[in-house]
Amino acid sequence: MSTGFIFALTGAILFAAGVAGVVLIGHLLRRILAFNLMGSGAFLVLVGLAQRQDVVDPVPQAMVLTGIVVAVAATALALALVRKLHALTGQLELPDDVDA
Amino acid sequence: MTTLMQAVALFLLANLVLALVVAARGPTPADRMLMALLIGTTGTGILVLLAQTMHLPALVDVALVLALLAAIGGIAFARRAWQDVEGEHD
Amino acid sequence: MKRYSLVVLVLSLASAFVFFLGRAMLELGPTAIDLRAPVAAHLAESGVTHPVTAVLLNYRGYDTLLEIAVLLLALLAILAVVGEAPASPTRAAHPVLQALGRLAVPLMVVVAVYLLWAGAFRPGGAFQAGAVLAAAAVLLHLVGLLPGWSKPRLGLRFGLAAGFALFLAVAAGLLTQGSLLQYPPAAAGVLILLIESGLTVSLALILAGLFLLLSREAEA
Amino acid sequence: MTFVFDLLLALSLLWSAWRTLATPRLDRAIVLFIIFGLLMSLAWARLAAPDIGLAEAAIGAGLTGALLLDAYGVLLRRRGTA
Amino acid sequence: MIEWLSMALLLAGAFFFFAGTVGLLRFPDVYSRLHALAKADNLGLGCALFGLALQAESLAAALKLLLIWPLVMAASASIGFAIAHRAHRLGIAPWRK
Amino acid sequence: MLEPLFDPLVWLILLPLAWATLAFVLGPGRGAWPAIAGLATQCWLAIELAQKVGAGGVTNHVVGGWGAPLGIDLAVDGLSAAMLLLTQAVALPLAIYARSYFKLNDPAGTWFWPLMGFLIAGLNALFVSADLFNLYVTLELVGLAAVGLVAAGGGAQQVAAALRYLFATLVGSGAYLLGVALIYGAYGTVSISTLLPLVTNDAPRLVWIAGGLMVSGLMLKTALFPFHFWLPPAHGGAPAPVSALLSALVVKASFYLILRLWLGPLQTVLPAFAWLLAMLGAAAIFWGSWQAIRAVKLKRLIAYSTVAQLGYLFLIFPMLAAHGALEAGVMQIFAHGLAKAGMFAAAGVLIKATGQDTVAGLAGSVERLPVTMFAFGLAGMTLMGLPPSSGFLAKWLIIEVALAQGHWIIAMVVLAGGLLAAVYVLRVLRQAFLLTPASATLTPVPRMLEWSAFALAAASVLLGLRGVELMRLLGAMA
Amino acid sequence: MTSHELLPLALLASSLLPGLIIFGLPEAWVGVRTFLNLFAAIAKLGLVAMLLAGVAAGEAYGVRYAVLPGLELALKVDALGMMFITLSAVLWLFTTVYAIGYLENAPHRSRFFGFFSLCVTATMGIALAANLFTFFIFYELLTLSTFPLVVHRGTDKAMKGGTVYLAYTLIGGTALLAGIVWLHHLLGHTEFAHAGIAAALGPEYAGQLKIIFLLLIAGVGVKAAIVPLHGWLPQAMVAPAPVSALLHAVAVVKAGAFGIVRIVYEVYGAEFAQSLNLLYPLALFAAVTILWGSFRALFQNDLKKRLAYSTVSQVSYIVLGVALFGPIGTIGGLVHIVHQGIMKITLFFCAGNYAETLGIHKVSEMDGAGRRMPLTTLAFSIGALGMMGAPLTAGAVSKAWLIDGATAAHMEWAIWVLWTSSLLNAAYFLPILWRAWLRPVPATWPEEHIARRGWRETTLLLLLPPLFTAAATLAAGTFADSEATPLAWAKLIAEREYVGKGAP
Structure with a gap:
């Protein structure tokens, strides 16, 4: 098993765990953590799978850089919202979604 | 030599895992943060070793950045997160 | 009870997903397209020698343009969410910590400049440099040397948007070359460095802003 | 050797992720998450992706960690004063 | 010769890291644990960095490696200070026999 | 030489980015006029582009001059040209509406203009992108802008809705991203045109998983039943112009992407999910309508109606191979887009004027806000699928294709859905025709608000008389 | 565009445009609104006259417009359509005059007259439709534009009536739509043509065609108020009197009946429909409706409700005539479209007069009304007698042709149905006449709004329309066999529908 594959598989598990976390966890800060795990998982799959023969491919690496920026942006926004909600x-x- | 470095890197990683277990259990928030810092330092060490074994000198830059920024987490913790509201310290 | 069965359901779905995904990954043969060859082949025209930077700012520069838009947008959204609030007065940290700040921040700036400059031929680049700069600002804020933002004034807004605006302007200007972001090979290196420099400043401001906007109430 | 290293790294990634989600205390989860980010940059190093490693180190260890800790502190303080 | 020296330094670094970790595990209170952490940071990483610097291809690379050391030291010192300061403020008493 | 400089395709992306940035720099509450001017230009560009596409088929723009798979291509065919047209056509009146709606210093309007600019830019970029990863970035651009708009200046309920929405959209795009990662792993490219010949019937199993992931992620973002949970609070809680933008355009973007994948690179993989999607679509129609019938708040009702109306879109998947199904889907996108924008805009006027937002509070409003109620009625007509509205044409097309394919059950679902829509639309109209006003005082509202709502609603009806042009445009497909 | 294309459009525009303008008029601009209304109604009559002359001379008018590839909005002017158009245009004028008087001081007049004009436009469109698709569009528009009229008063009762009305018509519309799309799918078009278009399909489609027929008839049958689809009509009586008059005498129910005519003759073709065994069940339903409506009318104390059930019954005379295979029945049915229209509108006008002048809403309050309002009651009596089929009234003419048609089609039972219905008509109308003319005047009227001034028992605008329509009822009956009567026109239509089959 190559390094790329190991981390691709790790990424798959992380993604699944992250999604499960977002679905199951009610606490919002933890949900943000879970979302980040999910994102990291997807990034690992992207690079790991592309490099499953352990040859370096710059294209997915560049994509992941883009992805990380987006993830940070989303995390910061989510935190802002959580803090506002808490305030x-x-x-x-x-809260339960009610129509009244 | 490379093998030795790999071995040292592996040893450091094992060490790190050990610290990780403590960090997950650690009795007080401060301990956990200390563990995180130790893990950061260990990570820095691993990175410079990897730079050598993988022939990727750029990893030294990563180590540098990691070393620079590890402080932020610690200070943010000390200045912001560590509160005496829950009385969870020994 | 209902909650418990939900947990079991989700976890078993996740396990099944990982199982099938892992198996499917193992079956994979070599890919039909290998982009490493064209990436390497056009490296000379791309203006940089580091392939990741070439992909990031030249081959797929359009992605990066939109990515910066996402980041600016996130800051904007946060501004819209948290609204205006007066920044609470900064509480200075212990002199030891301030000393650390005074020591570390210039180093961080040096490292950031190094990373920006290195981006052309080895790992590094605007984003990493901007992140390090932003970290410096966060550090200064944490040790009480930099106040949080109450609201970005005109100059700051300009600085936040400048990198993106510059990128946008270059992208549009290059339409004269035939298409969006089509660098002429001769000028590519300079243009990319120009864009990266602008982006470093704006990215640093934006990333720092994410923290400085949010943490202003923290010291209350 | 590298295989063992990768495997150990992957397992510690997974373990820290799992603890992040499962640990009952929030502060612990945040610290574990910061450690997770650190391990991620090691993983990127192993994947020969120093660019991403740099970004992850700067973002994961620096910014996101600080953001989360800060948010946690505010939440605690509000609860304390409430 | 340099090979051997570098090897020895690496091993020493590994040992200090281990010692630091064990110390963190075993020491009784925040303050002493901080002490253990400082060991690992300063000595462990320092040894490893010196060991690697000996093998560096260029002087610049070696200097960069060695730059990391003071950085880590400064950071760990001030964080150690910050945490100890905070612990004190929060009223955590040092451990006494 | 200078021709690429005036490529409408590129300017449809650059222009909104530019005015969004300008609006941001100008500062809080400013930027309405650049936005309106920009949108007007974009309208013209979209028409220009549609004519170009109608005349010459597919138009490409090779970003960076590299070409796929190394670079990113932008491609416009009839479908994307139509979506671009709809986007600008809905956004312009809504911008005019929003200018009156957010008077200076309304907290919700502080950063509305730059956010809207990024939203429109993201939508336009999404519609023209021919690169799966680039599409991911545009999806995030759209998603975050939408969340920002929902949350802006809001109270607890709105923030909670925005968070719900944020997590849904993030998980959705995360699943999409993982799909893209798998596709890259399998083929080494994410360019749609390069993938097209590569993905064959004997595609590796990984590609199936990728297809499933991408479609489920996009389903979540499109709020297909049972993933609709986030939509009613978000669309129902946001300020009216925002609700209108979201319901009319944003949810359509992810649907468009499913359609793109279905007709493009994943055409051998995705049809396996066709009936699943159609069944969920049918469930969405019934569930959404039922909830709309029961809703207490006016905007809640309209938001649930969106859930229901999105269901129609998914009914076309089992028939997509047949001629006419795509046309039916696009007609429904247009019909719902225009009508729902008009309806939310009208609801915004009603809420501003009566000062409260329940359906019961509308009593007597037909007397006092006749133009708005008329707009509401026209939009409702489109949603019910009554002739001669565009909603009717959409329904007609779906039923006809369904009958041609022998799927009479789909035809029955569509017909039943129309009746259910009638129930909730008439619930509102009935209340409005009541004699006794619910509230004594009526806040005066700017005329511009009423008339821009009316323009959108009327457009949704009048489009029913101009279906031929749209169909001709769609004929120019890749 | 040629004048042959423009004229049908002008016919639509002559009520659409004034309607749209009226929406925008301030409530207080009574004069402008009245002028526009009357001008539009008269202009429309002028256009109708031009078209009538043209159609009689065999000119073809029409215009087409594609909304989707293969789907056209198409208008044409033919003899059958002209009959409905003429009826609507003439009665629109009367109703407008009447409504102006009726709503003198009521609120929301702009809205009322706006929707009223839209309603007439939709009716015109139904008559002009050249294919089922176009027919459906105007059919639904009619539903929509009548809803605001039904609920015009804004009371809870009005809302209930309006809701029931919409529920019935929208469900019917759905069935109609299903049938139309299905047919369009089978045939590729839905153009109306003499002798029908469905016969072009092979015998293997017989089963599908039967289901489609059921859907189509169910769809239009709702508006035509065929039992069991009639439930909305009595409920919709909450509307103001001019609405009841125009809606129930002309627009809505006639649109349904007219649709049945179009579907039977020009979509399926009478002969083909007969060969599929579709007409006999239709006739049965019509017969049941005729009897049921008359029977229910007996027990209604509310005057307008009694008239409503009477409408249920009378409209099915038309359906029965259509379903009686053969030209004679057809003529009877067609002529009843017009005759029932003028008779029923007379009755509703009068009912409105009683309500508006004296506050009389119930049959039991009618005592002595004839002495207080002799002219109104005279008109009412003529209408009622016409309904019963008394000699010299229009009703007699239609009934005679229907009976002849039934004989020719060998459906003797239908004659019994018609006679029974006449008896029932007499049973529910005669008591009203008796009360109005012969019972003493009560001490007080329920609510006297309008005082008597000389011979004018109520306002002039309320009085004149029923007198005119009553006169028309007598004229259509008395001079039925001369030229330019509804009967002559119905014969012309039958001749064209049964082309080559030897008209009588």
């Missing part, structure tokens, strides 16, 4: 309601979980 407004004192809650760290999403």
Whole structure:
């Protein structure tokens, strides 16, 4: 098993765990963590799978750089929202969605 | 020589895993943060070793950045996150 | 009970997913397209010698343009969410920490400049440099030497947007060459360095802004 | 040797990710997440991707960690004063 | 000769790291654990860096490697200070027999 | 030589980015006029482009001059030209609407213009991109801009809605990204045109997983039942111009992407999921309508109606191989886009004027806001699929294709959906025709608000008389 | 565009444009609105006259416009359409005059007259439609534009009536749409043509065609109020009197009946429909409706409801005539489109007059109304007698042709149905006449709004329309066999529908 493949597989597991985390966890900060794990997993798959023969491919690396920036942007926005929600309601979980 | 470096790198990684286990359990928040810092330092060490064994001198830059920025986490922790509200310290 | 079964369901779905995905990954043969060859072949025309930078700013420079837009947009969205609030007065940290700040920040700036300059021929580049600069700003803020943002004033807004605007202008200007972001090989190196320099400043401001905007209430 | 190294690194990545999600305390989760970022940059180094390693080191260890810790601190303080 | 020296330094570095980790595991309070951390940081990494610098291809590369060391030292010192300071402020008493 | 300088395709992306940046630099609350001027120009560009595509088939723009697979290509065919046209056509009146809606210093409007600019840029970039990874970046651009718009200046409910939306859209694009990663792993490229001949019937299993991931991610972003949970609070809670933009355009973008993949690189893989999607679409129609019928708040009702109307789009998948199904889908996209934008805009007027946002509070509004109610009625007509609106043409096309394919069950779902839509639309109209006003005072609203809502709603009806042009444009496919 | 293309469009525009302008008029501009209304109605009559002359001379008018490839909005003017158009145009004028008087001081007049004009436009469109697709578009537009009229008063009761009305018509519209798309899918078009188009399909399609026929008839049958699809009509009586008059006498129910005529003759073709055994069940449904409507009318105390059930019954006379295979029945049915229209509108005008002048809403309140309002009651009596089929009224003419048609088609039971219905008509109309003319005047009227001034028992604008239509009822009956009567026109249509089959 090549390095690329090991990390691709790790990435797949991380992705699955991240999604499971986002779905199952109610606490918003943890959800943000889970989302980041998910993203990292996808990035690992992208580079790892492309480099499964352990030859370096710059294209997926560049893509992942782009992806990391996007992930940071999303994380910061999510944090801002969570902090705002906490400031407004004192809650760290999403309130039930009611139509009233 | 390369083999030795690889071995040292592996040893450091094992060391790191050990620290990781502590970090997950550590009794106080401060311990966990200390562990994180230790892991950062160990990571820096691993990176410079990898730079040599993988013939990627750029990894030294990574180590440099890691060493530079590891401080931020620690200070953010000390200045912001470590609160005496929950009384969880020994 | 319902919650428990949900956990079991999601976890078993995730395991099944990983299992099938792993198996499918193992079956994979060699790919039909290998981009390393064209990446290497056009490296001479790309203006840089580091392939990742070539992909990032030349071959797939359009991705990067939009990516910077995403980052600027995130800052904008945060501004829209948190609204305006007066920045609380900064509480200075202990002199030892301030000393660290004074020591580390110039070093970080040096490292950032190095990374920016290195980007053309080895790993590094605008994004990494910007991130290090932003980290420097965060450090200064943490030790109490830099106040949080209440709201970005005109100059700051200009600085935040400048890198992106520059990139956009270059991209549009290069339409005269035949298409968006089509660098003339002779000028590619200079243009990329220009763009990267602009981006470094703006990225640093944006990334720092993400923190400085959010943490202003932290010291209350 | 490298295989063992990779495997150990992958396992510690997974373990730290798992603990991040499963640990009952939030501060622990955040610290574990910072460690996870650090391990990620090691993984990028092993994948011969120093560019990403640099970015991950700067972002994961520096910015995201600081953002999360700061947010955590604010939440704690609010709860403390509330 | 240089080979041997570098090898010895690397091994010493590994040892100090290990010692630091064990110290963190075993020492009784925050302050002493900080001490252990400083060992690992300063000595472990220092040895490893020197060991590698001996083998560096160029002087610049070696200098860069050696630059990391003071950085880590400064950072660990100030963080150690920050944490100890904070611990003190929070009223955590040093461990006494 | 200078011709590429005036390529409308590129300027449709650059222009909104430019005015968004300008609006950002100008500062809080500013930037309406650059936005409106920019959008007007974009409208013209989109028409220009549509004519070009209609005359000469597919138009390409090779970014960086490299060409796929090394570089990124932009490609416009009939489908994307149509989407571009719709986007600009909806955005311009909404911008005019929003200028009156957010008077200076409205907290929700502080950063509306740059956010909208990035949103439109993201949409336009998404519609023309021919590169799977680039599409991911555009998806994020659209998603984050949308979340920012929902959350802007809002209270707890709105922030909670934005968070729900954010996580949904992030997980959606994450799944899409993993799909892209797998595709790159399998083929070594993410360029749609390069992939097209490569993905064959005996594609490796990984590609199937990739297809499943991408489609499920996009389903989540399109809010297909049962992934619709995030939509009603987000679309129902945002300020009216934002709700309109989101319901009319944003959810369509991810649907468009499914369509793109389905007709393009993954055409051998995705049809396996066709009936699953159609079934979920049918469920969405029934569930969304039922919830709309029960909704207490006006915008909630409209948001659930979006859930239902999106269901129609997914009904076309089992028939996509047949001629006419795509046309039906695009007609529905147009019909719903224009009508829903008009309806949200009208709802915004009603809420601003009556000062509260329940359906019950609309009593008597037909008397006091006749233009707005008329707009609401026209938009409702399109949603119900009553002639001669474009919604009717969409319904007609779907039923006809369904009958031609022998899928009479789809035809029945469409017909039933129209009746259910009638129930919730008439719930509102009925209330509006009641004699006794619910609230004594009526805040005066700017005329511009009423008339831009009316223009959108009327366009959704009048498009029903101009279906031929749209169909001709769609004929220019790759 | 030639004048042959423009004229049908002008016919639509002559009510559409004034309608749209009226929407924008301020409430207080009574004069402008009245002028526009009357001008439009008269202009439309002028256009109708031009078209009538042209069609009689065999000119072809039409215009087409593609909304989708293979899907055309098509208008044409033919004899059958002209009959409906003329009826609508004439009655629109009367109703407009009446409505101006009726709504003198009511609120929301701009909205009312705006939708009223749209309603007439939709009716014109139905008559002009050259294919089922176009027919459907205007059919649904009619639904939509009548809804605001039904709920015009804005009371809870009005809402209930409006909701029931919409529920019925929209569900019917859905069935109609399903049938039309299906047919379009089979044939590739839905153009109306003499002797039908469905016969072009082979016998293997017989099963599908039967289902489609059911869908189509169910769709238009809702508006035509065929039992069991009639439930909306009595509920919709909450609308103001001019609406009830125009809607129930002309626009809505006639649109349904007209649709049945089009579907039977020009989509399926009478002969082909007969060969598929479709007409006999249709006749049965019509017969049941005739009897059921009359029967229910007996027990209604509310005057307008009684008239509504009477409408249910009478409209099915048309359906019965169509379903009686053969030209004679056809003529009876077609002529009843016009005759029922003028008779029923007379009755509704009068009912409106009673309500508006004296506050009389119920049959039990009618005592002595004839002495207080002799002219209105005279008109009412003529209408009622016409409904019963009394000699010299228009009703007698239609009934005679229908009975002849039934005989020719060897459906003697239909004659019994018609006679029974006449008896029932008499049973529910005569008591009203008796009360109005012969019972003493009560001490007070329920609510006297309009005082008597000389011979004018109520306002002039309310009084004149029913008198005119009553006169028309008598004229159509008395001079039925002369030229330029509804009967003559119906014969012309039958001749063209049964082309080559030997008209009588």
